[in-house]
Amino acid sequence: MKTDQARRRLLAGLGATLGLAAAGLPLGGSASRARVVVVGGGFGGAAAARALRQFAPDLEVVLVEPSAVFRTCPFSNLYLGGLRSFGSLGHHYGYLQRRHGVRVVRSSARAVDPERRQVRLVDGTRLGYDRLILSPGIDMRWDALEGYDQTAAERLPHAWKAGPQTRLLRRQLQAMDDDGLFLMVIPDNPYRCPPGPYERAAMVAHYCRRHKPRAKVLLLDAKDAFSKQALFEQGWREVYGERIEWVGFSGDGEVVRVDANQRIVETAFGNRHQADVINVIPPQQAGYIARQAGVTDRSGWAPVKAGTFESRLVPDVYVIGDAAVAAPMPKSAFCAHSQAGVTAAAVLASLAGREPPEPAWLNTCFSLIDSDYAISISGQYRLRDGEIQEVSGGVSPLQASQEFRRREAEHARDWYAAMSHAIWGA
Amino acid sequence: MRTGNSGGQRAAAATTEGALGAVALGLALLPGVAFAERVPVATLAHGCIACHGAATTDRDPSIPPLAGHDADVLLQLLRGYAEEDPAESTSMHRLTRGYSDQELAELARHFAEQEQ
Amino acid sequence: MGWTLHRLAMLLAFLLLPAAVVTAEKPAWQQLDAARDWLGGEEPASGGLRIELPLVSEEGMSVPLEIRGGELGNSEAPIREIRVYALGNPDPDVLGLRLDPALGRADFSTRIRLDESQTVLVLARDASGRFLAAEQPVRVANSGCLARSDEPVDAPMGAPRVAVPDPFPGAGEPGEVRTLILHPMETGFREGPDGKPVARRIIEDFSAELDGETVLSARFHAAVSANPYLAFRLAPRADGELRLHWRDETGEEREAYREVRVGSGE
Structure with a gap:
C-alpha cells in the first residue's frame, strides 16, 4: 500500500x-x-x-x-x-x-x-x-441454449476459443463417415468474429473435398444476414458447389435446443436435425x-x-x-x-x-474460402459526435479475378505473420 | 452507409494546423475540449503495422514493410490509394480514404524516419 | 460584480444547454402525435408493462423486441390493446395488437426495423381504459460488416411457419405460439438497383382464432422486419383448433391451422 x-x-x-x-x-x-x-x-x-x-x-x-x-x-x-x-x-x-x-x-x-x-x-x-x-x-453463456453446457461441449465442441476444443473438433471431423453431415449452430449478434463461422464452413468443406467427398456442411443460423454474405455464398458455390447449405432465421435456422447424447438439434419451429459432427457456437x-x-x-x-x-x-x-x-x-x-x-x-x-x-481505429478481416481464395472487409473508424463511426471501408468486390482472390489469400497469410510477429515476436 | 469524409477531415486538419506545435509539446488545445483534435501519428502508425509489420523481415511479403522508404514516394502512393481505387488494390483504398492529407503526410514521414 | 458574472454564466449555461438534453427528459409518448392522439389526454402509468430490446443493435434491419404485459386471465383489468412506436423511423408506427384474455399473458416477441439510434415506445390500454407505457432507447450501430445486400426481393408471400406447444402445459396455462411468414415487407422507402423506389408491399393484418373466436389480431406496419415473426402466448382451456391468418396489402392471404391439445397440467 x-x-x-x-x-x-x-x-x-x-x-x-x-x-x-x-x-x-x-x-x-x-x-x-x-x-x-x-x-x-x-x-x-x-x-x-x-x-x-x-x-x-x-x-x-x-x-x-x-x-x-x-x-x-x-x-x-x-x-x-x-x-x-x-x-x-x-x-x-x-x-x-x-x-x-x-x-x-x-x-x-x-x-x-x-x-x-x-x-x-x-x-x-x-x-x-x-x-x-x-x-x-x-x-460462453452456458445458460443460453437449452441442453448446451460444458459437458455437452465435450461432445458438441464450440471450438470458439482456440485450444483443446479446436483439436477435438478436428478429430471429430477426421473421424466422420465419408457421407457424414457436419452441422454448425450459429448465434445471433453480437459474438466473436462475425465472419468466422462462414470461413469455418469453407474450411470444413475444403477438408471434405479431399477426405470426405460425399460429406455435407449444414449451417443453422439465428440470423437472416451475415458478414460478407454475398461474397461467402458466391465463394462457397464456386469452390464447393452444393456442399455447403446455409439456413437463416427465416428459414427456421434458429436452434433452441440441443441433445448432445443423440447429436440432435431442434429449431424454433420444431425441426430436428441429426448430424455426425455438431459444432455449436453458443451465445457469448x-x-x-x-x-x-x-x-x-x-x-x-x-x-x-x-x-x-x-x-x-x-x-x-x-x-x-x-x-x-x-x-x-x-x-x-x-x-x-x-x-x-x-x-x-x-x-x-x-x-x-x-x-x-x-482516436482512430482500423479493422481488416480476411476470410479464406480456399487455400488460394480469400475475401476481406476493411474499415476505418473515428469518433464522431461522441460515438464510434465508420468513416471509410468496404468489402472485396463481388466481381473479381482469380488473381485478386489469390492475392487476398496471400495478404491474409502475411497479415497473420505480421500481426503475430508484431505482438508476440513469432 | 459508407462514405469517404476525407474532404471534411482535410478541412478540419487545415484549421488546426496552427495549433499542431502546441499538441506536439503536449499542451491541450482548448480547456474543456474532451479530446485533443489530432490523432497522434503513433496511433495512426499502430494501425498500419497490423498488416505491414512492426519490423522488416527476411521474407518477401505481399504486404510490403513500410520502414525506411522515401517520404515523398510513400506519400504519393498513399494519396493515390486515397483518391482512386487501383485495380490491384485490395484493402488500401477502403482504408486510406478515411485519412486527411495531413495524416497521410505524417504517416509517410513517420515511416521514412524509421530504420529499414 | 462577481454576482453579476455568476448570473451571466448561469444564463449562458442555460442558453447553451443542448436541445437534446431538454427533450430527453420528456417521456416518449409526449413526443409523438400518434401516441398523444391515442391517449386522448390521459397520462399513461409506467408500471405493469415492460419492453426488452438490445441496448446496442448491430443490425437495425432486424432488432429483437419483447413485450411483457403480464397476466391476462387473473387480472381485473387485463391489457386489451398494445401499440408499438419507433420514434426515429420515417413512419413511427410499428405494430398494433388487440388481445383477448384467452391468450393468458400479454407477452410477445417480434423483430423490428430501426432506422437509427432512437427510443422505442410501447403503449397499452387495459380493460378499464387505463393506459400503460414503457420505453427504451436503442443505439443502432449498423456494422458495415453486416450490411445486407440490396438485391430486390421479389418473392411473393411464402408458406407460414407455426410452432405450438404439443401439448399445452395445462388447461388455462399459457404456452408460446411462434409464427413466421416469408414476405419481403417492402417499405416503399428503399431504392432498387435502377435507382427507382421499390414499390411498398407489406403484410398488414394477422389474426389468430381459437375455435372460431379471435384471440389476437395484429396490425403490422413497415417497421416490422422482413419475414414477420410474432410469438405470443395462448392459454387454451380445452382441446381445439387454432387458425392463423395473414393478409398483405395486395389482398393476398395465407392461413395455417394447428391442432391444440391441452395437457394434464402435471
Missing part, C-alpha cells in the same frame, strides 16, 4: 518530458513511474502491453495471462481445414518480456478491487495498479474477469467510453477487444489490436493528467 501511495504522489508531480512528443503523444514524464496492469494476453491485451512500453519505455507494465502459449482464433479455421498445423497457432510471451520489458505474470485474475485499485490473482496475490486494462475476450459474453470487475451491463458485455475504452461503469479500468461494446467495430482480433493502440495512448494521457488524444 505504501508504495502505491508513493507512486501516486509521484504521479501527481510533474516529471521531465519523455521523448514522446516525436511520436505525437501528449505525455508528461509523470506517467513514467506508474504501473499499468493488463489482464489477458490475446490480440488486445498483449498488443496493449507492447504499445504501452513502446510509447512510454519507463512505464511499469504487468501482463496477467494464465497460458504459457497463446493459441489464436484467427487461422484456427485453417487448422480445421488442414491448411495449417496446430503448432503454428501458438505464440509465446518471451519476446514481450525480453524485447519490450513487459512483466508477464502467469496467473489468472480472479477479482478486481476498484477502490484499492488492486487485481487479485488466483493464488491470492494482489497487484496494485494505477490504470487497469482488461482484455479478457469471451466466455465478456470474459469472467470483466463480469467480476463490474464493468459489464445486462447485455453481458462491457460498455465503454467511445474515445478511450475506459469503462462507463468503473473508473480507471479500460476494456478492449471482444469484451467491449465497440459497435460498429466488429469483435475481431484486428480491432482488438487497434483498440490496444488507441487505449494505450489514452491510458498514458490519463496518467499524465491530460486529455486523451483523438
Whole structure:
C-alpha cells in the first residue's frame, strides 16, 4: 500500500518530458513511474502491453495471462481445414518480456478491487495498479441454449476459443463417415468474429473435398444476414458447389435446443436435425474477469467510453477487444489490436493528467474460402459526435479475378505473420 | 452507409494546423475540449503495422514493410490509394480514404524516419 | 460584480444547454402525435408493462423486441390493446395488437426495423381504459460488416411457419405460439438497383382464432422486419383448433391451422 501511495504522489508531480512528443503523444514524464496492469494476453491485451512500453519505455507494465502459449482464433479455421498445423497457432510471451520489458505474470485474475485499485490473482496475490486494462475476450453463456453446457461441449465442441476444443473438433471431423453431415449452430449478434463461422464452413468443406467427398456442411443460423454474405455464398458455390447449405432465421435456422447424447438439434419451429459432427457456437459474453470487475451491463458485455475504452461503469479500468461494446467495430482480433493502440495512448494521457488524444481505429478481416481464395472487409473508424463511426471501408468486390482472390489469400497469410510477429515476436 | 469524409477531415486538419506545435509539446488545445483534435501519428502508425509489420523481415511479403522508404514516394502512393481505387488494390483504398492529407503526410514521414 | 458574472454564466449555461438534453427528459409518448392522439389526454402509468430490446443493435434491419404485459386471465383489468412506436423511423408506427384474455399473458416477441439510434415506445390500454407505457432507447450501430445486400426481393408471400406447444402445459396455462411468414415487407422507402423506389408491399393484418373466436389480431406496419415473426402466448382451456391468418396489402392471404391439445397440467 505504501508504495502505491508513493507512486501516486509521484504521479501527481510533474516529471521531465519523455521523448514522446516525436511520436505525437501528449505525455508528461509523470506517467513514467506508474504501473499499468493488463489482464489477458490475446490480440488486445498483449498488443496493449507492447504499445504501452513502446510509447512510454519507463512505464511499469504487468501482463496477467494464465497460458504459457497463446493459441489464436484467427487461422484456427485453417487448422480445421488442414491448411495449417496446430503448432503454428501458438505464440509465446518471451519476446514481450525480453524485447519490450513487459512483466508477464502467469496467473489468472480472479477479482478486481476498484477502490484499492488492486487485481487479485488466483493464488491470492494482489497487484496494485494505477490504470487497469482488461482484455479478457469471451466466455460462453452456458445458460443460453437449452441442453448446451460444458459437458455437452465435450461432445458438441464450440471450438470458439482456440485450444483443446479446436483439436477435438478436428478429430471429430477426421473421424466422420465419408457421407457424414457436419452441422454448425450459429448465434445471433453480437459474438466473436462475425465472419468466422462462414470461413469455418469453407474450411470444413475444403477438408471434405479431399477426405470426405460425399460429406455435407449444414449451417443453422439465428440470423437472416451475415458478414460478407454475398461474397461467402458466391465463394462457397464456386469452390464447393452444393456442399455447403446455409439456413437463416427465416428459414427456421434458429436452434433452441440441443441433445448432445443423440447429436440432435431442434429449431424454433420444431425441426430436428441429426448430424455426425455438431459444432455449436453458443451465445457469448465478456470474459469472467470483466463480469467480476463490474464493468459489464445486462447485455453481458462491457460498455465503454467511445474515445478511450475506459469503462462507463468503473473508473480507471479500460476494456478492449471482444469484451467491449465497440459497435460498429466488429469483435475481431484486428480491432482488438487497434483498440490496444488507441487505449494505450489514452491510458498514458490519463496518467499524465491530460486529455486523451483523438482516436482512430482500423479493422481488416480476411476470410479464406480456399487455400488460394480469400475475401476481406476493411474499415476505418473515428469518433464522431461522441460515438464510434465508420468513416471509410468496404468489402472485396463481388466481381473479381482469380488473381485478386489469390492475392487476398496471400495478404491474409502475411497479415497473420505480421500481426503475430508484431505482438508476440513469432 | 459508407462514405469517404476525407474532404471534411482535410478541412478540419487545415484549421488546426496552427495549433499542431502546441499538441506536439503536449499542451491541450482548448480547456474543456474532451479530446485533443489530432490523432497522434503513433496511433495512426499502430494501425498500419497490423498488416505491414512492426519490423522488416527476411521474407518477401505481399504486404510490403513500410520502414525506411522515401517520404515523398510513400506519400504519393498513399494519396493515390486515397483518391482512386487501383485495380490491384485490395484493402488500401477502403482504408486510406478515411485519412486527411495531413495524416497521410505524417504517416509517410513517420515511416521514412524509421530504420529499414 | 462577481454576482453579476455568476448570473451571466448561469444564463449562458442555460442558453447553451443542448436541445437534446431538454427533450430527453420528456417521456416518449409526449413526443409523438400518434401516441398523444391515442391517449386522448390521459397520462399513461409506467408500471405493469415492460419492453426488452438490445441496448446496442448491430443490425437495425432486424432488432429483437419483447413485450411483457403480464397476466391476462387473473387480472381485473387485463391489457386489451398494445401499440408499438419507433420514434426515429420515417413512419413511427410499428405494430398494433388487440388481445383477448384467452391468450393468458400479454407477452410477445417480434423483430423490428430501426432506422437509427432512437427510443422505442410501447403503449397499452387495459380493460378499464387505463393506459400503460414503457420505453427504451436503442443505439443502432449498423456494422458495415453486416450490411445486407440490396438485391430486390421479389418473392411473393411464402408458406407460414407455426410452432405450438404439443401439448399445452395445462388447461388455462399459457404456452408460446411462434409464427413466421416469408414476405419481403417492402417499405416503399428503399431504392432498387435502377435507382427507382421499390414499390411498398407489406403484410398488414394477422389474426389468430381459437375455435372460431379471435384471440389476437395484429396490425403490422413497415417497421416490422422482413419475414414477420410474432410469438405470443395462448392459454387454451380445452382441446381445439387454432387458425392463423395473414393478409398483405395486395389482398393476398395465407392461413395455417394447428391442432391444440391441452395437457394434464402435471
